[in-house]
Amino acid sequence: MKIFEPHAHMVSRVTDDYERMRDSGVRVVLEPAFWLGQPRTSVGSFVDYFDTLLGWERFRAAGFGIHHVCTLGLNPREANDDRVNAGVVELLPRYLEKNGVVGVGEIGLDDMTAKEERWFLAQLVLAKEHDLPALVHTPHRNKRQGFLRCLDIIRDSGIRMDRVLLDHGNEETVKITRETGVWQGFSIYPHTKMDPPRMVAILRQYGVERMIINSACDWGVSDPLSVRKTADLMAEAEFGVGDIDRLVWGNPVQFFSETGRGTEAEWSTPPASTLGATHAGNSFLRGQSVETWGKRA
Amino acid sequence: MIAWPPLRGRLSESELAGLAWVQAKIGNSQTQRLVWLASLPRRVGKRALAPELVKAGVATLNLGAWRAADVAAAVEFIEASLGEAALVELWDHGDQEERRMVGRSVCLGLGDLATPLLWDRAHRQNDQILFEATFLDSDHLARLADDEVWARAVLKAAFLNLDLARLYGFERRLPDTLQECLADFAAERRAAGRPVWPGTYAIAMLGENPRLLTLLTADRRSTDPTTQAQIADATRLAESVR
Ligand SMILES: [Zn+2]
Numbered sequence: 402m403k404i405f406e407p408h409a410h411m412v413s414r415v416t417d418d419y420e421r422m423r424d425s426g427v428r429v430v431l432e433p434a435f436w437l438g439q440p441r442t443s444v445g446s447f448v449d450y451f452d453t454l455l456g457w458e459r460f461r462a463a464g465f466g467i468h469h470v471c472t473l474g475l476n477p478r479e480a481n482d483d484r485v486n487a488g489v490v491e492l493l494p495r496y497l498e499k500n501g502v503v504g505v506g507e508i509g510l511d512d513m514t515a516k517e518e519r520w521f522l523a524q525l526v527l528a529k530e531h532d533l534p535a536l537v538h539t540p541h542r543n544k545r546q547g548f549l550r551c552l553d554i555i556r557d558s559g560i561r562m563d564r565v566l567l568d569h570g571n572e573e574t575v576k577i578t579r580e581t582g583v584w585q586g587f588s589i590y591p592h593t594k595m596d597p598p599r600m601v602a603i604l605r606q607y608g609v610e611r612m613i614i615n616s617a618c619d620w621g622v623s624d625p626l627s628v629r630k631t632a633d634l635m636a637e638a639e640f641g642v643g644d645i646d647r648l649v650w651g652n653p654v655q656f657f658s659e660t661g662r663g664t665e666a667e668w669s670t671p672p673a674s675t676l677g678a679t680h681a682g683n684s685f686l687r688g689q690s691v692e693t694w695g696k697r698a
Numbered sequence: 699m700i701a702w703p704p705l706r707g708r709l710s711e712s713e714l715a716g717l718a719w720v721q722a723k724i725g726n727s728q729t730q731r732l733v734w735l736a737s738l739p740r741r742v743g744k745r746a747l748a749p750e751l752v753k754a755g756v757a758t759l760n761l762g763a764w765r766a767a768d769v770a771a772a773v774e775f776i777e778a779s780l781g782e783a784a785l786v787e788l789w790d791h792g793d794q795e796e797r798r799m800v801g802r803s804v805c806l807g808l809g810d811l812a813t814p815l816l817w818d819r820a821h822r823q824n825d826q827i828l829f830e831a832t833f834l835d836s837d838h839l840a841r842l843a844d845d846e847v848w849a850r851a852v853l854k855a856a857f858l859n860l861d862l863a864r865l866y867g868f869e870r871r872l873p874d875t876l877q878e879c880l881a882d883f884a885a886e887r888r889a890a891g892r893p894v895w896p897g898t899y900a901i902a903m904l905g906e907n908p909r910l911l912t913l914l915t916a917d918r919r920s921t922d923p924t925t926q927a928q929i930a931d932a933t934r935l936a937e938s939v940r
């Protein structure tokens with residue numbers, strides 16, 4: 402089984418997690434930029450955080466044979482913080498063309514404040530300008546209202562509906578989002594919120610089209626294998642292999658590759674963590690005639 | 699200023715078109731370069747160049763370590779006459795691909811580029827790809843690094859188990875202190891029951907460090923086929939540079 406894990410905060414996970422994820426079939430892990438459990442007090446902290454997602458974490462994942470990609474953005478919680486909000490959004494254009502960035506996110510709403518709405522809209526516009534999809538975090542409380550408000554803002558921004566993934570959905574929100582054309586994300590947690598049996602029931606009722614599931618694992622109680630566990634439960638519930646593959650691989654690959662930031666072929670092949678392999682048999686160039694380039698003018 | 703007509707010639711029509719697209723976006727503004735340089739690997743592609751030794755300015759380098767995007771970036775840097783400050787800024791704000799392109803270009807000795815700052819950046823991070831891109835596959839380091847930087851780079855290459863043959867010019871830079879460090883490192887590896895760095899053998903053959911020679915003599919008697927193959931490779935390498 403090939404898995405594209407479309408929402409995992411790997412900076413807070415240990416190497417055992419990478420190993421278990423790889424062994425369960427994870428080929429690609431997408432890390433959305435989010436908050437770190439407590440507010441950051443300066444824009445510089447975001448610079449270093451974004452650089453970590455683009456550099457070190459990508460290299461760390463490659464060491465386990467997993468492609469690491471990310472979405473970057475100002476999360477809705479810190480959108481309320483005037484110490485950082487404007488500065489981070491101003492910083493984003495410098496990051497959105499970077500290699501490994503496959504979208505803008507997590508952006509969206511949390512407490513549904515005016516500031517959250519303002520910076521959510523501004524970042525949807527950035528996604529449009531850089532031809533990137535948007536990964537949208539929705540409120541964990543008052544879901545129905547939150548989804549409706551997110552959809553209003555998404556429509557106002559003019560971004561294509563099929564470039565938007567509305568995450569953290571449940572039985573209630575499927576009814577709202579199903580006909581809108583957006584992709585629907587579900588975070589599967591071990592104890593609370595959406596668990597694998599609930600997810601399988603939703604899939605049985607609505608099918609897998611435009612559905613994406615993730616573990617949303619982070620520094621809290623969460624399970625980096627919950628995508629695999631849900632897929633196994635689907636198999637027990639006699640879903641076809643094609644449907645399972647589409648849910649855990651085909652759908653996220655399609656959504657995040659459509660704007661040219663990655664391809665299925667690239668993501669199906671393990672990444673290199675060293676150049677050595679590419680150079681095998683290539684370094685032994687000795688005693689050959691040497692072409693001279695360039696002259697000091 | 700260095701003229702480099704052959705560099706563009708290494709790119710295909712479509713790769714040149716990708717480069718032109720990015721150069722138009724950059725328009726020789728460093729602010730724009732900080733945004734758009736990252737798109738070069740996607741626009742130009744990552745085709746691997748054929749192995750070939752070329753002499754670029756003062757340095758000899760192996761083009762087989764370069765990809766089309768690395769060539770395109772070097773063309774952009776040369777045509778924009780970028781100096782050290784601009785390149786270090788691109789490294790500092792760059793992603794893995796950008797740092798790889800900047801690291802590769804270091805060996806071209808661009809403009810006023812005093813490379814130690816970039817060497818320092820590349821040495822002080824753990825991403826092996828960036829270490830390789832910046833330090834290996836040319837003789838730039840062997841030519842210009844001071845003894846301290848040189849020894850640190852060779853020891854890191856040993857620690858990462860990289861191919862000594864990719865450190866062009868190593869045979870000209872074998873100070874006693876470095877050989878002593880390699881002998882210590884080999885002893886440490888042996889004590890831990892791990893194989894020694896194969897580069898140690900060629901350095902033992904070319905240098906005159908008694909501890910390294912003792913190790914080589916002992917390992918020549920080994921019946922382990924991997925050790926025998928490594929010593930055979932080292933012999934070929936040592937003969938080719940002697
Ligand atoms: Zn999250």
